[in-house]
Amino acid sequence: MFVNDVGVSGGEANPVRSVCGRCHNHCNIDVFLREGKVIGVEGVQDDPRTKGSLCSKGLAAVQYLNDPRRLLYPVRRIGKRGEGKWKRISWDEALNEIAEKFNSIKKKSEPQAVLFCRGQAATWGFPYDILIRLAHAFGNEPCMGSSECFVPRALGEALTNGGFAMHHDFPKTDLIILWGWNPTFGTPTQQHFIFDAKERGARLIAIDPLRFHIGAKADLFVRIEPGTDLSLALAMMYVIVEEALWDRECVNEWTNDPGLKELRKHLNGNNRDGIVYSPEWAESITGISKKIITDLAREYATTKRACMLTGHGLEGRINVTQTGRATAILKAITGHFDAEGCDVVVPLGPPRNPKFFLNELMAGKHLEEKPVVDFNNPLLYYPVKDVTYPLLLAGQGLIPTPDALRWIDEGRAKAVFMQGGNPLLMLPQPDEVRNSFERLELLVVVDPYLTETAQIADIVLPAATYLERTEISWFKYEWYLPILYLRQKVAQIGEARSDVQIIIDLARKLGLDEYFPKDDPVYYMDEILKPTGITVAELKKHPEGIPYGTISYQKYKTEGINLPEGKVNIISRILEQFNFDPLPVYVDGSETPRRKDLARDYPIIAFSGRPGPMFVHCQQRSIPWIRELRPEPQAMINPKTASEYRITTGDDVLVESPRGKIKIKSEVTNKIGPGQIYIPGGWAQSNYNNIGISRDLDPISGMANYMTCLCRISKI
Amino acid sequence: MQMGFFFDISRCTGCYSCEIACKQKNNLKPNAEANPGSTGPRWRRVLELETGQYPEEQVSYVSLPCLHCGKPVCLEACPTKAISKSIETGIVNVDKTKCIGCRYCFWACPFGAPQFGDSGLMEKCDLCSDRVKEGKSPACVATCPTKAIKFGSLEELEKLAREKASKKLIGATQPPFFLRY
Numbered sequence: 001m002f003v004n005d006v007g008v009s010g011g012e013a014n015p016v017r018s019v020c021g022r023c024h025n026h027c028n029i030d031v032f033l034r035e036g037k038v039i040g041v042e043g044v045q046d047d048p049r050t051k052g053s054l055c056s057k058g059l060a061a062v063q064y065l066n067d068p069r070r071l072l073y074p075v076r077r078i079g080k081r082g083e084g085k086w087k088r089i090s091w092d093e094a095l096n097e098i099a100e101k102f103n104s105i106k107k108k109s110e111p112q113a114v115l116f117c118r119g120q121a122a123t124w125g126f127p128y129d130i131l132i133r134l135a136h137a138f139g140n141e142p143c144m145g146s147s148e149c150f151v152p153r154a155l156g157e158a159l160t161n162g163g164f165a166m167h168h169d170f171p172k173t174d175l176i177i178l179w180g181w182n183p184t185f186g187t188p189t190q191q192h193f194i195f196d197a198k199e200r201g202a203r204l205i206a207i208d209p210l211r212f213h214i215g216a217k218a219d220l221f222v223r224i225e226p227g228t229d230l231s232l233a234l235a236m237m238y239v240i241v242e243e244a245l246w247d248r249e250c251v252n253e254w255t256n257d258p259g260l261k262e263l264r265k266h267l268n269g270n271n272r273d274g275i276v277y278s279p280e281w282a283e284s285i286t287g288i289s290k291k292i293i294t295d296l297a298r299e300y301a302t303t304k305r306a307c308m309l310t311g312h313g314l315e316g317r318i319n320v321t322q323t324g325r326a327t328a329i330l331k332a333i334t335g336h337f338d339a340e341g342c343d344v345v346v347p348l349g350p351p352r353n354p355k356f357f358l359n360e361l362m363a364g365k366h367l368e369e370k371p372v373v374d375f376n377n378p379l380l381y382y383p384v385k386d387v388t389y390p391l392l393l394a395g396q397g398l399i400p401t402p403d404a405l406r407w408i409d410e411g412r413a414k415a416v417f418m419q420g421g422n423p424l425l426m427l428p429q430p431d432e433v434r435n436s437f438e439r440l441e442l443l444v445v446v447d448p449y450l451t452e453t454a455q456i457a458d459i460v461l462p463a464a465t466y467l468e469r470t471e472i473s474w475f476k477y478e479w480y481l482p483i484l485y486l487r488q489k490v491a492q493i494g495e496a497r498s499d500v501q502i503i504i505d506l507a508r509k510l511g512l513d514e515y516f517p518k519d520d521p522v523y524y525m526d527e528i529l530k531p532t533g534i535t536v537a538e539l540k541k542h543p544e545g546i547p548y549g550t551i552s553y554q555k556y557k558t559e560g561i562n563l564p565e566g567k568v569n570i571i572s573r574i575l576e577q578f579n580f581d582p583l584p585v586y587v588d589g590s591e592t593p594r595r596k597d598l599a600r601d602y603p604i605i606a607f608s609g610r611p612g613p614m615f616v617h618c619q620q621r622s623i624p625w626i627r628e629l630r631p632e633p634q635a636m637i638n639p640k641t642a643s644e645y646r647i648t649t650g651d652d653v654l655v656e657s658p659r660g661k662i663k664i665k666s667e668v669t670n671k672i673g674p675g676q677i678y679i680p681g682g683w684a685q686s687n688y689n690n691i692g693i694s695r696d697l698d699p700i701s702g703m704a705n706y707m708t709c710l711c712r713i714s715k716i
Numbered sequence: 717m718q719m720g721f722f723f724d725i726s727r728c729t730g731c732y733s734c735e736i737a738c739k740q741k742n743n744l745k746p747n748a749e750a751n752p753g754s755t756g757p758r759w760r761r762v763l764e765l766e767t768g769q770y771p772e773e774q775v776s777y778v779s780l781p782c783l784h785c786g787k788p789v790c791l792e793a794c795p796t797k798a799i800s801k802s803i804e805t806g807i808v809n810v811d812k813t814k815c816i817g818c819r820y821c822f823w824a825c826p827f828g829a830p831q832f833g834d835s836g837l838m839e840k841c842d843l844c845s846d847r848v849k850e851g852k853s854p855a856c857v858a859t860c861p862t863k864a865i866k867f868g869s870l871e872e873l874e875k876l877a878r879e880k881a882s883k884k885l886i887g888a889t890q891p892p893f894f895l896r897y
Binding site: 040041043054062183184189190191192211213214216217613624625631638639669 | 726729730731733735736739741744746748749752753754755756762764766768769770771773775776777855859863864
């Protein structure tokens with residue numbers, strides 16, 4: 001179906017100011033309506049962050065809103081799981097049935113038998129917070145349930161610096177390092193800051209296995225073997241320590257390793273493996289010459305004002321948390337943490353009412369009376385029964401996915417409430433995940449679409465898109481202005497309801513009225529915002545947003561660091577307490593060319609990542625304008641490797657790992673190095689996860705090793 | 717007056733925002749559903765260019781609309797006089813009531829600008845004349861996240877080109893198109 005009557009030609013007076021919710025970056029938008037119908041969205045021309053820009057994903061809003069493939073009313077499965085037979089039911093019927101089943105499971109076993117999981121689709125912020133309230137009111141911790149991106153890396157930073165410096169001071173910087181992070185994908189609307197800095201004379205360096213998009217514009221492109229970033233970070237540290245390029249004041253006064261005595265010993269071989277983390281050593285792993293590694297370390301350490309942006313490229317591997325630790329240590333010892341022209345800590349959300357989260361129901365008392373701010377608070381820890389990865393739980397307040405899957409397999413968890421997540425597509429080895437989910441007595445999926453996961457659900461509830469909900473919004477990336485905005489409902493398609501409304505309605509059906517006394521989401525938003533004194537009514541009057549904080553530098557000098565010893569933890573006391581390496585030790589991926597036994601039969605490195613600037617994870621494949629930009633997934637192969645296998649662009653290629661195989665079209669390109677194949681993520685028909693590794697998890701965060709493995713390829 | 721575009725290759729990262737902004741503004745009908753793998757009309761086309769060999773390869777992105785040439789060969793090639801060039805703005809327009817869909821313009825245009833949708837008739841960028849009249853930028857310019865696309869009169873573009881060390885595209889059709897790389 002093609003939506004007629006689209007197109008903002010001008011003349012549409014008084015657009016509605018709202019906030020895009022297509023991804024976590026949450027750009028401000030103007031929504032244009034004609035006779036009550038949304039006809040288009042645009043960036044806000046005088047917005048300080050986007051300077052009027054909006055990305056392809058956001059601009060396709062009208063097709064997303066009106067997508068005929070959307071689920072418009074609640075449905076109950078009538079056939080076998082996955083058979084695709086559904087019966088339309090009313091909201092009351094659906095919610096009553098879910099509530100009855102959840103309560104009976106709870107009564108028969110324990111509250112932990114019902115998992116409240118979250119995915120990306122609801123987007124970061126209030127929809128996640130109210131899920132925590134629901135889970136706690138019911139008697140369980142909320143659960144990750146889908147792919148655990150971002151959090152393990154944030155954990156690595158928080159364990160080191162007590163916060164995650166997510167605002168980058170582009171206008172004052174002289175060096176920008178994009179490490180496994182391509183703003184063209186995740187934060188396109190802030191790219192103008194990077195190019196303005198570049199034009200002013202700042203250097204742009206990209207560290208990535210793939211030279212494309214913004215990485216292709218870098219003054220220095222450093223091509224790294226996928227999955228080996230920790231090795232590069234340790235070698236950079238080695239150069240900085242051995243050449244004494246570190247910041248004396250920052251290290252000696254504000255870290256727990258004055259003089260870097262312990263770190264120096266660690267890097268020089270006094271570590272578990274007895275390895276000297278030198279550039280020579282890193283060259284043999286990363287494929288980057290020792291000269292480039294040394295120059296990179298020197299340039300970063302000696303450029304006073306330097307930003308280092310790390311991204312999803314550092315994730316999905318066995319050493320993810322320690323990689324986050326290593327990049328955080330690099331920032332700290334060079335004086336770049338929270339400094340002018342560098343990576344700056346801003347409150348990643350308004351201070352939120354601690355009572356809102358009902359922590360006392362789980363922990364027995366208020367653990368934290370201070371307002372809640374994501375990743376800026378001291379790590380919150382109270383033991384939860386049978387959680388293998390307590391630090392992820394502590395950092396994020398979420399039961400890690402591997403634990404959730406295990407609980408399902410062991411029969412302990414009997415029902416799942418999945419909010420906007422699609423684990424059957426996004427977790428490695430989808431067949432194993434499917435087997436787990438098929439064991440459930442009740443699987444409820446809340447999503448705008450009948451996703452792969454929804455296909456095997458018992459009840460699917462139609463979630464509203466961001467154009468159909470009124471919601472407070474704050475989460476952003478990169479240019480993190482601490483401003484609170486209001487997303488406004490401008491449409492209603494079918495019977496779709498917002499995630500927040502669904503959670504409230506379900507809670508009331510569950511008999512949790514004590515904690516959910518009202519139907520109106522605004523009541524809960526006002527509750528959570530209490531420490532700020534801001535209300536939804538007031539936000540409505542301020543389309544330009546209301547600031548909840550300020551941006552300032554080196555706050556640790558007055559406020560200290562929210563970690564043991566009150567200092568930057570170069571030696572992580574928290575990791576030490578949990579029996580993990582207190583200084584990052586290099587752990588190689590479980591499948592690399594250095595595994596000679598495997599590499600003989602599987603000589604090619606396969607790796608995955610985000611699918612391109614037009615998609616969010618596995619979403620948006622059904623949006624015609626977007627799909628036309630990339631009709632099908634294509635795997636990148638270097639011409640040298642392609643010629644060895646007689647592959648040309650457009651050929652179907654069979655990619656086989658020790659675990660599975662996929663078929664995918666090829667794109668022969670120099671953007672990738674020889675001996676590798678890049679499989680864009682989130683495509684159902686050529687899903688990298690079919691060949692990916694589900695077993696070897698990061699021991700600290702439990703993040704699956706889902707980004708690289710070995711494979712062999714052949715032309716079909 | 718002659719209106720035209722300025723394009724900064726050194727800033728373009730291939731995010732496709734301009735292409736979708738154009739499709740939204742002009743309500744361009746997609747073709748992906750009717751014929752998977754194909755695309756509907758693209759009044760703006762983001763192209764990826766790769767030169768050189770690994771490890772010295774170069775990757776660039778170019779976003780190409782109709783360039784509204786000073787001497788439009790499409791106009792000369794059109795047998796029905798469906799294509800005209802505005803004296804006030806220099807914008808090259810097509811009159812769909814006169815177009816017979818013969819595609820001579822497409823063969824003549826060195827930049828591949830003319831597009832053909834369901835009707836089979838030619839359609840293309842009109843530099844968002846309606847938006848410009850209202851004092852807005854064309855949709856692609858307004859949304860460009862890196863500010864790589866600019867528009868203006870020939871004089872304004874020449875001034876910008878001097879400031880930004882850019883070059884006017886040289887061609888027999890005299891496109892008012894400035895490039896910075």
